[in-house]
Amino acid sequence: MSPPELVDLRAIESAREVIAGRVHRTPLLSSAAAAATIRQATGVRLADDRLYLKAEHLQKTGSFKPRGMTARVAALNAAERERGIVTVSAGNAAQGYAYAGAALGVPVTVVMPAAAVRSKVEAAAGYGARVVLEGNTMDETFAALDRIREEEGLLYCHPFDDPLVVAGHGSVGLEVLDDLPEIDVAVVGIGGGGLISGVAAALKERRPRVRVFGVEPIGSEAVTLALAAGKPVPIQPSSVADGLNAPFAGELTLAMIQVYVDEVVLVDDATILAGLRFALARLKQVVEPAGAAALGATLAGRIRIRDGERVAVVLSGGNVEVTRLGELIGRVAPLPA
CATH class of the missing domain: 3.40.50.1100 (Rossmann fold)
Known part of the structure; x- marks a missing residue:
């Protein structure tokens, strides 16, 4: 079987035009408190003393x-x-x-x-x-x-392994570049890989020096296993981040991650939920576990960041079961004081 054709920048730009007016152009938030927490965890001082956060939890339907x-x-x-x-x-x-x-x-x-x-x-x-x-x-x-x-x-219609789906999701990356043209690092949660594939392609094609990190839950590491095997591997996913519980990586998304993503990091549920709690307590933003995975990994010092770099995290969704918030917050891992 021949490898799938990658989604290119032209396709992402075309998709952005198609969806304009039908979806929100979400804001890029920033947090000095998050930057300070990262400095406590790693000793690294972020550019502008802020962590930037792409607010896709404020998108229509509550996710990207x-x-x-x-x-x-x-x-x-x-x-x-x-x-x-x-x-x-x-x-x-x-x-x-x-x-x-x-x-x-x-x-x-x-x-x-x-x-x-x-x-x-x-x-x-x-x-x-x-x-x-x-x-x-x-x-x-x-x-x-x-x-x-x-x-x-x-x-x-596939939920993630489709070139038009990937291209549409890539509009997130274009918006980040519009708002933060000097971005150095992007951090994105991974389920089947549709979001990170589009975002990474948009970022790297426009600004090749950007480093893109993916975050997967332990127990739902479909992409990590696929990267090791060189092909999609079926799994029975199990994680608190139900939005990242893909049963396999896509053929297309795997190929794009191999080209455009620098590293995929695995985190446990407690770290993901620490991101959720931080978003609620310090950012005053309600995100679901899947939407908090990239934030939790970054706050915990799991992402390789250098002094003076501009870092953006995608808050990919906010569809948390509100009646479970207390239970979820009770399962968090401690962040640096």
Whole structure:
């Protein structure tokens, strides 16, 4: 099998034009408190004495997903739009496709695990999608997807391993460069790899000196295992960061990560939840565990940063089950005082 064609800067710029006006241009926040915490952990002083934070948790549906999903749905022809689409997701991709389908008049079916976060299920349905809850494992959920697709003749739209999805997500990187043109380091959470693939390509093609770090949860390290094996490896993911619990890396996303990402770091759930607590207590921002993974790793000193570098972290989502916040905060790891 020939390697997949990588998503280039032109595709990302085109996708940005397609989704403009349909998704938010999210702000780039900054935090002196976060920079001080990193200095305590590593001895490194960040440029401007601030850590920059791309606020994708403030995006429509509460995560970055509508960027790529809107780009994908907008490319459907008339016959495909009439058929309708089906996808599979633990939550945020479901909401992203549901939102895009509603905005563009395309029927959407999303297949989610039986134990999917209830607020994400309700949100996907609220955006107009038909939600099917099935499967105690991702294998079972994907089997349900295949059955529904065949029975109903729906078009399958991948939650992350699709060039249009990656290109749409790459608009995050373009916006970061617009707001922070002298960025040195970007840190992005990884599930299936769609977000980091697009962001890294946008950043590196415009500013090759940028170093891009990915963060994966221990227990859901689909990309780390794929990098070691040189090909996607199926796993049974298990992490508090349900939005990063991809059952495999994509063929396309793996190829892009191999080219554009400098390093992938593994962190435990307690470190991820420390990022969530810091965002809530010091940044006054509500993020979900998946959205806090990159922040938690950076605050804990897990990212190789040099003195004087400008660092941006992507807060990728804010769809946390609010009734579980107390429980989640109680499981955090200590950060430097």
